[in-house]
Amino acid sequence: MADKEATVYIIDVGKSMGQKDQGRESTNLEWSMQYVWDKITTTVATGRKTAGVGVLGLRTDETDNMMGEEEGYEHISIFQPIQQTMMSDLKYLRDTIKPSKTRKGDALSALIVATQMIVLHCKRLKYIRKIVLVTDGLGQMDDDDAAPITGKIKEECIELLILGVDFDDAEFGFKEENKDPVKKANEKVLQEICEECDGTFATMALAIKERVGVPEVKKTRPVNSYKGLLTLGNPEKYDTAMCIDIERYPKVMVASAPTASSHVQGSGSAIPGPSAQSSATIQDGKESHQNGLVAVRNARTYVVDDPDAPGGKRDVEIEETEKGFAYGGTVVPVSTSDMDVINLETIATMDIIGFVDGGLYEPYMSMSKSNLIIARKADDKAAMALSSLIHAMFERETYAVARFVPKDKKAPVLLLLAPCIDTDNGLEYLVDVELPFAEDVRHYVFPPLDRVVTVGRKKLIQHRNLPSEGLLQAMSDYVDAMDISTFGEDDEGNPTEYARMEEAFSPKLHRINQALKFRAVNETDEVPPPWESIIRYSNPPTKLLEQAQAAIDDVIRTSDIKKVPPKQKGRKRGRVIDKPLSGLDVDELLGREKRAKISDENAIPEFKQLLATIEEMDEVKKAMDQMGAIVRQFIERSVGDSGYNRALEMMRVMKEEMTDFEFPDLYNEFVRDLKRKILKGELGQGRDEMWYKIRTTRLGLIDSKTSDVSDVTPEEAFEFSKQKL
Template identity: 50%
Template sequence: MAEKEATVYIVDVSKSMKQHNHGRDISDLDWAMRYVWDKITTTVGTGRKTAAVGVVGLKTDGTKVPLDDDEGYENITVMQDLGQVLMPDIRRLREEIKPSHTDEGDAISSLIVAIHMINVYTKKLKYKRKIYLVTDGKGAMSSDGLGDIASKLKSDNIELIVLGVDFDDPDYGFKEEDKDLRKAENEALLRGLVEDCEGVYGTLAQAIQELDTPRVKVVRGIPSFRGDLRLGDPTRYDTALRIQVERYYRTYVAKPPSASSFVPGGDPSQPSASIQTLEAGKDLDANLTNVRFVRTYHVDDPTVAGGKRELEREELAKGYEYGRTAVHISESDENITKLETTAALELIGFIQADHYDRFMNMSNSNVIIAQKTNEKAALALSSLIHALFELDCYAIGRLVVKDGKNPLIVLLAPSIEPDYECLLEVQLPFYEDVRSYKFPPLDKVITISGKEVKEHRNLPNEDLVNAMSKYVDSMELIDKDEEGEVIDTIPMEDNYSPLLHRIEQAVRWRAIHPNEPVPPPSERLTRLSKPPKDAQERAQKYLDRIIHAADVKKVPPKTKGRKRNRDVDKPLSGLDVDELLHREKRAKISPTNAIPEFKQMLASAENVESIKDAASQMQKIIEDHIRNSFGDSNYDRVVEELGVLREELVDYEEPGLYNEFIRPLKEKILKEKLGGDRQELWWLIRRSKVGLIDKSVSDRSEVTEEEAKEVCILTPLRK
């Protein structure tokens, strides 16, 4: 269970925070709120009720404090009481946190208000308590009772973090020139308070800069297996080895936050055929309604209206394909397909480490440790780990994580670190899981007669091999420090998932700024999208050598409509082979050899009419193949023919001929005029992207991208 947290943010909203200092294009308050909003939205994103947040406005126009007497606390307002913050609270705070019309208000008094809020909310319970004070340090600030406040913060275990706008920070290397004398005194006062209560003091510039560093979620370990590690059968032999162990993830894919489906606007009282709306939750946007999906099952039944009868899920039964038929196995007999297994990790053998192929790893890695608080198990497992390490061996085990679960074959490797020992575990494949592919060798060419050729135009010469070797060495992501020690230029702790953190960044930003564009991703997320600059500079000369040795030439881009005004390729001899062989130009395309003959007919076309004739014949052949298809036997052939027809008509700059065919084709499929229900074929056509030719594909097309997408959807065409 996650720790309980109580955090109060004190935000200075004085009139002076409206200024734009040091060349910034936004006000000091908006700049400071970048940090505050990031912290609040991160907390909101967790959805935890135990993460309480409060917001106190400093130097506000009014006064609102949870104290009996507000004397001495003027111009301090509690904008958000401690508790779980939701989206409506964020929208309200966005409207309330604005620069005020006064610079009156004491930051030290606001700390007392925050301490009171935390103590009232947390009582004597175990909480992680924090107070963030964000201010520009201007205006009057009382120094009375600072020692008592520092003692109170320490005794209540409250961490104080003071972040100042343009505060001097020698550790960060920032110093504001020509600083106002009062601001300098206030900075010294706050720094002394923070040092007395052992808090954190810094300039806001450093805090905002650190926002680019993604925050990695700390995951609490949950065992995926608890049981015995066995060597031998303890039910039959007294000498069998049994060690109580636990299994935890070592690596696991961190997935980005998932999105739910909602209906934007519209009338939720009229659900569609496949989606039924539910009553909007109180935390949802007023323009959104959450939805749920309904799945229905039908079978052909000519005795009911529409020819299809709807079934309930309880009426369904499992069937296993056996050849062209289905074999039914009832639920009562389902246990015959399952293995009777008992949860355990059983050792079945050992293998030398140098005999194991790393490509056999099939899963996330896990760690096997001894049962906590079990000293006997820890000693026994440590003996096994050290024995494997000293003999340079791995163990092979059979793992069943729960009674009745399918068994897994796993590899157990010893890992000994200064502060802990464990077994690293990965899943191994069964024989059916292995894919063995054969590829031609890269260092020789084998002719049809079986002769091996070492020098060939498709094989790299010695100069190219040497150039590539130098290039690879120059691109190594390692460096040396001042003492000559090798260091990793991109360590694992700086390698963040761009997908995960980019989505989280976009969601947090849009929650606060619903109508503003999302800012670009931070440099820390994009740094791994390209090689480091110094590595590129170091490797450039070797890359130039590769280009020269491999004789690399730039391939010109493929031109659209290249065949419309083409020059027919002529042989070097200048002879017309077709004329010499008295070969007639093709006038009819055979359905059995449609694609080659269609291309031949287009190649000999002398005018647009010939192109139209070839396209018309091809279209009729495609419709006949659909009409005569037994089930889906001709579907792949039809999709291939449509792809060739589409590509050739784009090249000959006649996209209209194809579009005029696709629209009626869809209508015939929907109305079952081509041999029955062929809707699955239209789904294949859409998936293969052989629908309408739009303007992005051919400049001569009159179809927009939106029209092309609309026609691809399996709905009746508009008249």
């Protein structure tokens, strides 16, 4: 279970925050809110009810806080109390956080209000407490109460973070020239408060650089997937059997991107304001709306053929169904009572069934995420026993193979247990991965790469398909030139590894999260391009490519690579007929006549040859008519479905050629006529299966998505393929 959190963001919305300083195109408030929105939307994305967020406005036009109109607390307003933040809250805050018309408001008083908000919300319970103050330091402050404020913050164990707009930072390398004396004095007071509270004081530019545009790695609290015994031998029969109380936790897991859900336009929408309800909830049998959308819910029905029922189908309840398993071409029903007999009766356990040499294990055999196994907490006997096993396996360079059942009546799996000793942190544990059973392994035989075996079983080490010594050396030099193990630089400029694991982020996961965060607070603007940190390693660095250019040129020269002419696409009407690279017209040299008729024995090549020699649309139509007649002939004369595949291949070529020639209407006319003839039985009775094959192989109409000159929309093409006459 994650820790409870309570964070209060104090946002300075004074009149001065509406200015554009330091040559920025956005106001100081908009620029600062990049950081705040990123932090808040990250919290919203977790969906945790225990992650409370409060927002407090400083230097607001109105006054709305628990201190009322007391002196020193004017122009401080609570925009949102500490609570779970929803999408509707984000929209409310986005519309509320605007530059005010006043310069009055004390930042230290705002710290007192924020502290009081946390005290009232958290009481004496265990919370991670945090206050983030964002200000430009231009408001008047009474620093007489600085000492009591720092004392209360430290007493409540609150983490304080103060981010200033254009505050001086020597380490970051920024200093504001001609600084306002009020801002300079306030900046000094805030820094002293931070140092007294062991907090963090920084300029906003540094926070935006280090936080915005850099994905945040999610920290999760591990939850054990198994608590039980690790055994070697049968403890029920032998006293010498080994039994160790262990716990199993995830070590490395795949981070999956958030999934999308289907919604439709609803009849109403939620009233803007804080704490509106999610659109996925249901109250009193009615779905609540948000953003005018309603969640789509799926309903499944089961039907069987019944000639006596209306429409020939009858609905059945799921309780009336039974599971069936395919056995060849037959379905074998298995009742629920029979399933209890089939299921293997197992109990949760982890039994070591043998040991293997660590050098014989191939990494490609791992089938799952990795987990770590430690001794049961606060059990010294188990810790000593597991440590002995780990050290014995480590010294012998041995892995263990274990039969693992995570829960009672679950199917067993095989695990490989590897010892791991972390001397730096003083940790000892076993790492496990799932192993394949014999049925999971697929054996594929590939020809060797260093020799050619002839039909007569003769082995050749020199062949045109084998690389020469010069090519092998050139490729080796190219691989060395592209080495990134020392291409990077550390903070001191020394060579280090490039694309370290800690800096390589999943583009899919974090790009989706980036888009979601942006759209959550901005419904109109275009989603910005991916962060540079996400796509940094999508392509090799330019400097490295320049260094390796000589090596790749040597590979090209040694291997005698020649560029293949690109395949011509989108041939136009009245095009120039392609000529061979040699410039010779083979048909003219051989004195052959231009083909005018297509034979059914060699239809596809002759069809392509005919299209290559004609230029007028009438001639293309005649060629299509000939091919259409041959296709219908194969369907009509087919014994069963023996001629269907040849007809489908001809249709595929016809569709491709008419797409390239930009004559989709000719093909669409042919397909419409073919469908009518098939479904009306004009090509023989029982030919409906041919139309089913045409649908499944996507040989229906050419739509506008496939060809720009087609008048058929994708929706019309889809409806045409599924509808009957």
